[in-house]
Amino acid sequence: MSGGDTIFALSSGAGMAGVAVIRVSGSAAGPALKALTGRLPQARQAVIARLRDPARDELIDEALVLWMPGPGSFTGEDVAEFHVHGSPAVVAELLAVLGGMGGLRPAEAGEFSRRAFRNGRMDLVEAEGLGDLIQARTAAQKRQALEHMTGMASRDYERWREMLVGCLARVEASVDFSEEEDIAAGALAGVRERLIQLRNELVTALADSGRGRAIREGVKVVFAGAPNTGKSSLLNRIARREAAIVSAIAGTTRDVIEVPVDLGGIPVILTDTAGLRSGSADPIERIGIARAEAEIRGGDLTIWVTSPDIPAEEPPPGFDSDTVRVLNKSDLSQDSSRNRNESGDSQYYRASALTGEGIPALLAAIERKVRERFGRGEAPVAVRTRHIQALRRCVDCLNAAIDSPAEQIEVMAENLRAAAAELGRVTGRIDVEDLLDSIFRDFCIGK
Ligand SMILES: Nc1nc2c(ncn2[C@@H]2O[C@H](COP(=O)(O)OP(=O)(O)OP(=O)(O)O)[C@@H](O)[C@H]2O)c(=O)[nH]1
Ligand SMILES: [Mg+2]
Secondary structure (H helix, E strand, O other): OOOOOEEEEEOOOOOOEEEEEEEEEOOOHHHHHHHHHOOOOOOOOOEEEEEEEOOOOEEEEEEEEEEEOOOOOOOOOOEEEEEEEEOHHHHHHHHHHHHHOOOEEEOOOOHHHHHHHHOOOOOHHHHHHHHHHHHOOOHHHHHHHHHHHOOHHHHHHHHHHHHHHHHHHHHHHHHHOOOOHHHHHHHHOOHHHHHHHHHHHHHHHHHOHHHHHHHHHOEEEEEEEOOOOOHHHHHHHHHOOOOOOOOOOOOOOOOOEEEEEEEOOEEEEEEEOOOOOOOOOOHHHHHHHHHHHHHHHHOOEEEEEEOOOOOOOOOOOOOOOOOEEEEOOHHHOOOHHHOOOOOOHHHEEEOOOOOOOOHHHHHHHHHHHHHHHHOOOOOOOOOOHHHHHHHHHHHHHHHHHHHOOOOOHHHHHHHHHHHHHHHHHHHOOOOHHHHHHHHHHHOOOOO
16 A cells, blocks of 8 residues: 555553554565464454564464455555563564564554555544544543544535535636626526525534533533632532642632543533632732633533622622532531522522532532533534634635625635635545546536
């Protein structure tokens, strides 16, 4: 397939294990396999073989070997796989022997996947999905990564791009036939409607992208409220460890403290913040408060903490209806009528970080909110900044095309070309110019 070096690497994790997998990819993979086992096994069948160092005629290990000739392999090149016993000694020896063979060298990070992309075995979004899948820690992360890896998002990008290219073809045709007004008008009919429909689809996808980012990076749940209400104590309870310092001194927490947890399969970052109060003379506390406010603005869900011994405050403006309100230290006030949150007492979850009372209900409420907002439906199409920025630029180009005056048809065409290029760059699979050429070749208007 490709004429480059043949690469090899330990594909399974480092350290002692039952089995370790060493993968070789490139034109020298077959000769290496033959040199080690004495023969080339049947393609795509697992066989047991003794691996010998051909230079010393020394047995390296007895292993399961696989021969997957290109182009139907992971990288699209010839691939050999050695499933050896996972001892550091066996692995080190096999890697050393492979390294001593002509034309073989250790792979760089991501090089197998890069070759798979280069050889058209997957596009960029699928490759990113594969990367995310390998790093997935929770069920929701796994599901999203798998959907991207198997091309579900790529299909949307491709469909959008095809719509665009179809519109562009019509616009180009109307330029070509601008002398013959009937044909020009016929070619343009419906283009603007289609572009508006496409633009709306992209805007919807962008609106959903926050969900994708949150699943990849963790849903940010921010504990906020006045000093000393017990934010840090509640966070420690829910995280089940003493992550944040707790003390009776108001203004204990200054820095933002993040504790990753898995809530029903969804990755959540519990975030503790400095107590909010105005007029603090302590410059460090003021910095902490500014950071807390930034976390609240950038967070996905706020837990507003109050307690009966601290004057009640309303959440600052900007809090959405999703904010979970907690009356902590419920052990101090058994009589709920004495709460100062008279207006909406029932909206408050009564809990005690000290006794544990109400904590399961609070945790369930947080989990429910997180699940409602982030745990439903198909994976969003845009999950990385790269995707989001490309979609935004594409929408800008589409808007410019939609708004372009009828007599400036070239302006519309130029914007559509730019919009198609933005989408093409996301998947990276198809050279946009090539595709446009082929579409225009086949586009025989007026014939
Ligand atoms: N009785 C009672 N005391 C609590 C409870 N939760 C926290 N406290 C106490 O309240 C005080 C403040 O707790 P923290 O968790 O540090 O409060 P905080 O809101 O993080 O405070 P800052 O970081 O200063 O904003 C400590 O003395 C805790 O032991 C509770 O449920 N019941
Ligand atoms: Mg605190």
